[in-house]
Amino acid sequence: MKANANPKANHQILILTYGVVLLFIGLAVYYGYFLQVKSDSVINNSYNARLDSFADRVVRGEIRSNNGQILARTDVDGEGNETRVYPYDSMFAHAVGYSVNGKTGLEAQSNFYLLTSHVNIVEQVINELYSKKNQGDNVVTTLDVDLQKKAYEALGKRNGAVIVMEPDTGKILAMVSKPDYNPNTILSDWNSLVAEENTSGQLLNRSTQGLYPPGSTFKIVTALEYIRENPENYKDYIFDCDGIYENGDYSIKCYHETAHGHQNFTQAFANSCNGAFSSLGLLMDLNGLRNTSQQLLFNTDFALPFPSNRSSYIMAPGADTWQILQTAIGQGQTQITPLHNVMITAAIANGGTLMKPYLIDHVENAGGDIIRKFVPQAYGTIMTAEESTKMTELMRAVITEGTGSALRTDAYTVAGKTGSAEFDKNKETHAWFVGFAPAEHPKIAVSVIVEEGGSGGKTAAPIARSLFDLYFSR
Amino acid sequence: MINLIIDVSRYLMILLIALYTYLNFRYFSYQDEKRKNSICRRQNILMFLIHLLAYGIIWLETEDERMLVFYGAQVLFFLGYLFLYRLFYRNLSKLLVNNMCMLLSIGFIMLTRLSFDKAVKQFTIVAVSAAVTCIIPFVIDRVWQLSKIPWVYGFGGVILLGIVCVAGTTSYGAQLSIGVSGFSFQPSEFVKISYVFFIATMFYRSISFKTILAVSGVSALHVLILVLSKDLGSALIFFITYVFMLFIATGKWRYLLAGMLGGILSSTLAFQLFSHVKTRVAAWLNPWSDIAGKGYQISQSLFAIGTGGWFGMGLYRGMPRKIPVVEKDFIFSAISEELGGIFALCVLLICLGCFLQFMMVAGNMQAVFYKLIAFGLGMIYAVQVFLTVGGVTKFIPSTGVTLPLVSYGGSSVLSTFIIFGVIQGLYILKRNEEEEDKYES
Numbered sequence: 059m060k061a062n063a064n065p066k067a068n069h070q071i072l073i074l075t076y077g078v079v080l081l082f083i084g085l086a087v088y089y090g091y092f093l094q095v096k097s098d099s100v101i102n103n104s105y106n107a108r109l110d111s112f113a114d115r116v117v118r119g120e121i122r123s124n125n126g127q128i129l130a131r132t133d134v135d136g137e138g139n140e141t142r143v144y145p146y147d148s149m150f151a152h153a154v155g156y157s158v159n160g161k162t163g164l165e166a167q168s169n170f171y172l173l174t175s176h177v178n179i180v181e182q183v184i185n186e187l188y189s190k191k192n193q194g195d196n197v198v199t200t201l202d203v204d205l206q207k208k209a210y211e212a213l214g215k216r217n218g219a220v221i222v223m224e225p226d227t228g229k230i231l232a233m234v235s236k237p238d239y240n241p242n243t244i245l246s247d248w249n250s251l252v253a254e255e256n257t258s259g260q261l262l263n264r265s266t267q268g269l270y271p272p273g274s275t276f277k278i279v280t281a282l283e284y285i286r287e288n289p290e291n292y293k294d295y296i297f298d299c300d301g302i303y304e305n306g307d308y309s310i311k312c313y314h315e316t317a318h319g320h321q322n323f324t325q326a327f328a329n330s331c332n333g334a335f336s337s338l339g340l341l342m343d344l345n346g347l348r349n350t351s352q353q354l355l356f357n358t359d360f361a362l363p364f365p366s367n368r369s370s371y372i373m374a375p376g377a378d379t380w381q382i383l384q385t386a387i388g389q390g391q392t393q394i395t396p397l398h399n400v401m402i403t404a405a406i407a408n409g410g411t412l413m414k415p416y417l418i419d420h421v422e423n424a425g426g427d428i429i430r431k432f433v434p435q436a437y438g439t440i441m442t443a444e445e446s447t448k449m450t451e452l453m454r455a456v457i458t459e460g461t462g463s464a465l466r467t468d469a470y471t472v473a474g475k476t477g478s479a480e481f482d483k484n485k486e487t488h489a490w491f492v493g494f495a496p497a498e499h500p501k502i503a504v505s506v507i508v509e510e511g512g513s514g515g516k517t518a519a520p521i522a523r524s525l526f527d528l529y530f531s532r
Numbered sequence: 533m534i535n536l537i538i539d540v541s542r543y544l545m546i547l548l549i550a551l552y553t554y555l556n557f558r559y560f561s562y563q564d565e566k567r568k569n570s571i572c573r574r575q576n577i578l579m580f581l582i583h584l585l586a587y588g589i590i591w592l593e594t595e596d597e598r599m600l601v602f603y604g605a606q607v608l609f610f611l612g613y614l615f616l617y618r619l620f621y622r623n624l625s626k627l628l629v630n631n632m633c634m635l636l637s638i639g640f641i642m643l644t645r646l647s648f649d650k651a652v653k654q655f656t657i658v659a660v661s662a663a664v665t666c667i668i669p670f671v672i673d674r675v676w677q678l679s680k681i682p683w684v685y686g687f688g689g690v691i692l693l694g695i696v697c698v699a700g701t702t703s704y705g706a707q708l709s710i711g712v713s714g715f716s717f718q719p720s721e722f723v724k725i726s727y728v729f730f731i732a733t734m735f736y737r738s739i740s741f742k743t744i745l746a747v748s749g750v751s752a753l754h755v756l757i758l759v760l761s762k763d764l765g766s767a768l769i770f771f772i773t774y775v776f777m778l779f780i781a782t783g784k785w786r787y788l789l790a791g792m793l794g795g796i797l798s799s800t801l802a803f804q805l806f807s808h809v810k811t812r813v814a815a816w817l818n819p820w821s822d823i824a825g826k827g828y829q830i831s832q833s834l835f836a837i838g839t840g841g842w843f844g845m846g847l848y849r850g851m852p853r854k855i856p857v858v859e860k861d862f863i864f865s866a867i868s869e870e871l872g873g874i875f876a877l878c879v880l881l882i883c884l885g886c887f888l889q890f891m892m893v894a895g896n897m898q899a900v901f902y903k904l905i906a907f908g909l910g911m912i913y914a915v916q917v918f919l920t921v922g923g924v925t926k927f928i929p930s931t932g933v934t935l936p937l938v939s940y941g942g943s944s945v946l947s948t949f950i951i952f953g954v955i956q957g958l959y960i961l962k963r964n965e966e967e968e969d970k971y972e973s
Contacts, residue, residue, distance in 0.1 A: 064739075064782060064783035066783045067781075067783060067900075070779065071780060071891060071907055072891075074776060074779075074780075074911075075888070078887065078918075079888075081918060082881075082914075082918065085921060086880060086881075089880075089927070090873075090877070092925065093837070093841060093842055093873045094842075097834075098838075100835070100838045103820075103823070103831075105823050105835070106839065107851060107854060108836070108851050109839070183536065186535050186536045187536065189535075
């Protein structure tokens, strides 16, 4: 046999072997990481048919409010037939969702937890011997029954949505959408709910998926951009309002053509003067406005565990005057969800840092032991702390001297913004209110929209008032 | 009650395979022949226990008597194989045979659960392959002409791959196989071996620059044809194996470096040129964006692995059949889903153990020809395992290769048997030599 041409061959084989072993270790570590950490969020997907088969061995767990009231439970009769029961009927319809004919809301989001059982091993063995199913884990949400009830009743028979969130944690305390349905009778109502002639859209969760023109609530974005362009002297802006602002062939009316008279920047924001903000739009760098709105998560799919629609901001540099005039006051093509609006508001309340909105506080087994705890997470910083202070000041003025008079009280301080968004020339405007309280140390933020409710200050703000009243009376 | 039995057996199987895997590595730390033998005996017991438990569950779940007959046939096969191989070759590596049997039995278990017909077909192919390849160690020991025919290996490989590329049947977008009188035959599985032999024979003769150029040319031709057939997994395996073998033959780091740079360049080029490469990479980066389309396979695989968790759903309790081609490229996901993540990790470690054995053989061989063959075949094996397991777990983009000895597929089984047979042959050759030396001195 021939002599070895490479005397170091064995040493080099060893090195390469180490390399391969290292790669395999990397693969194994990644694999373990996937199983331990990532798999939960991956498998809880509606395309994962496997979860349905869990139901053969587990009784679906309960969904509960933040202090333990049952929002959804499964009753099992003597013959083992299971019925899903929603004690609050339609009050939590969209937040909790349903679990027949597909799944929505928390029923979909927490499907995996509800169908996984962590009852202790002895009980499992006993259940097995009597061929009984194991009790699935319970999901304890962040939802507050009192606030939800108040929002639900305050909205009444009108269509719209209310969403309440803690700015410093992202916990969603209430989520109401109307019109609604009764999840207890959804099977028998199904045909009429999905019938073609039914255009009311009861199944749609308007709070997260309804897209509305933001109306004057968009002035928050416009004002922020103006502050960014003129950090030192933005307050010097002055506008004389006679109810109708004319620019060439175009005219922009203030709400009910109210003449606001001589307005400085803060007053224009507080009184929601359309003329002032439209003409402000013409002074602005359109690229900047676009960047600011995108920084505030317009045109972005939220990375959240529950489905939401994407708000859209269309206007690009080079837009014509009419589009600029409209966009600056939240009309035109811009659209936003109530969820997104409360997120922006909450970020202002929280010093510029947006917390990730979430609905599940923890998962516990049937015995009450915590299986998994969810902690607040930052979504990101969408403005500086200084900007958030300036915005709070403006939004405080809305209450003290502007359109948010419904929220004037000595009990607590509110900062907010009203909106009356036009969507159809022949119909009433959508009424908006977004805001938080107390202005100094914000505890809760709300977003209210009442479809065709008219003025935001008159219709939406009082709903927010009732929620704040309840919250601060406790 | 049945559920309870099944659950307990599930955990027991995990315990047993963990023990088996532990022994697999413990083996390397012993020098003493007696202790090594005792480890191998224990491994055999563990394997038969796992096999028994699994088929017990299968029978309880299906209540199909055919399963019992099939189980009996497998036990006979394993006993026969273990016994006869030892009878023929006194100096064999028992550990390697054990690992082969362990991986085969896991393959049988999963395939039976997925499709009884395929499992039976696989069993037949395994039995035939085992019988046929039994002779390989004997051939290695006596037929020295194997090192004389480089161009037979080289051109044979190119021609075979060429035929597939031109006339092959397309499956999942790649030309992989040719049909010969009713049998579908996947030449790249065998060309892998002739390819290693080609490189080894060439470099054994000379490592002059001229030879390197010639070998590089022929190797590049192999890879190119595979890329044209859209068999990217195999192309990658061939490429990496060549670069590493060149490095070991010459000992020059600059060749390794150049090879790696070339690999990166050509990967980028392939990404730019071929849409199916782009598709694979996109499905890897974000399978969720097109979950019903391009990302379907990988997301189903991740659902399977994730839902199974560390301990698995239990046989027949998961939905592995939701994953397209689960019995071939994605068998690892099925194992992970139903037998558990720990079990699957053990399978990965057993494969790693096989690779380490290959490398030890390579290290022990004095003759360059044998050294290169052991090294080359070992690399082929390691890269293939890495590509398939990494692919189904989304560690790397999926390339569509099988898990040797576990996945369904006749060509893959036979070629792996040949590879293990060759390594076994080299091991025996070495030990026989050592014995003779001892005897003479």
